[in-house]
Amino acid sequence: MSTVETVDEGAVHGFLHRPESVPVATLALTHGAGSNCDTVLLRAVADGFAAAGVQVLRFDLAFRVRRASGPPHPSRAAEDRAGIAEVIAAVRSDYSVPGPVLLGGHSYGGRQASMMAAENPGLVDGLVLLSYPLHPPKKPEKLRTEHLPDLNTPAVVVHGSKDEFATTEEIQAALDLVPAATRLLEFEGARHDLSVVKFPVVEATVAAASALFVF
Known part of the structure; x- marks a missing residue:
C-alpha cells in the first residue's frame, strides 16, 4: 500500500504517492482543462503505478493553481508548459529516485506535456498520454499535431474508441x-473520461509503460 502526501511548495501543488518498496521510476501526472489533479482517473492511475513501484507526483497545472475553477486560456498555455518544466525540475532535485522520469497527463494536460517534451528533448524519459485531445469535438479539421514530428520522447497513448476528441484511426495517423x-x-466503448470502473485502464497502462520504458 503506497503512502500519499500533500505537496504545496514552490511550483509543485498536488500529491506524492510513495510506493512501499524502493521506487523504480517516477511519474509526474497532471489533469485536463476542466478539472484538477484530484480526479478519479488520476488517483486510480497514480495508485496503480505506485503499486508497481513507481513514485507518482499528481500535480496541478499553473492555470489551476491561479484559480480553483474555469478552463485554461489559450494565450497562457505557455505558462502551463513552463510550470510543467518547473515540476520536472523539482522531481529531479527534491524527489529524485532511481529509474526513468516519466511525464503524463489527461487531455489538455497530456497535450501540454507532449508539447513541452517536443520543445525540450531529454526533459523526460517517456510520456503517458491519457485521451490525447487531437482536435475539438466535431472539428476534425482542427488537428493539434504541429509539434508531433519533433517529439523524440517515447509515449504510451491511452484512447477510448468513443472519444469525441479523436477517432482511433485519427490518433494512429x-x-x-x-x-x-x-x-x-x-x-x-470508452469515452474521453476513460472510466476506470468500466475498463482496465490502469492495469493496461501500467503494463504498457513498464514494457516501453523498462522499469
Whole structure:
C-alpha cells in the first residue's frame, strides 16, 4: 500500500504517492482543462503505478493553481508548459529516485506535456498520454499535431474508441508522425473520461509503460 502526501511548495501543488518498496521510476501526472489533479482517473492511475513501484507526483497545472475553477486560456498555455518544466525540475532535485522520469497527463494536460517534451528533448524519459485531445469535438479539421514530428520522447497513448476528441484511426495517423517509439492502447466503448470502473485502464497502462520504458 503506497503512502500519499500533500505537496504545496514552490511550483509543485498536488500529491506524492510513495510506493512501499524502493521506487523504480517516477511519474509526474497532471489533469485536463476542466478539472484538477484530484480526479478519479488520476488517483486510480497514480495508485496503480505506485503499486508497481513507481513514485507518482499528481500535480496541478499553473492555470489551476491561479484559480480553483474555469478552463485554461489559450494565450497562457505557455505558462502551463513552463510550470510543467518547473515540476520536472523539482522531481529531479527534491524527489529524485532511481529509474526513468516519466511525464503524463489527461487531455489538455497530456497535450501540454507532449508539447513541452517536443520543445525540450531529454526533459523526460517517456510520456503517458491519457485521451490525447487531437482536435475539438466535431472539428476534425482542427488537428493539434504541429509539434508531433519533433517529439523524440517515447509515449504510451491511452484512447477510448468513443472519444469525441479523436477517432482511433485519427490518433494512429497522428502517432505515425512521431519519430519516437509509441504504443497505442485502445479501449472499445470508452469515452474521453476513460472510466476506470468500466475498463482496465490502469492495469493496461501500467503494463504498457513498464514494457516501453523498462522499469
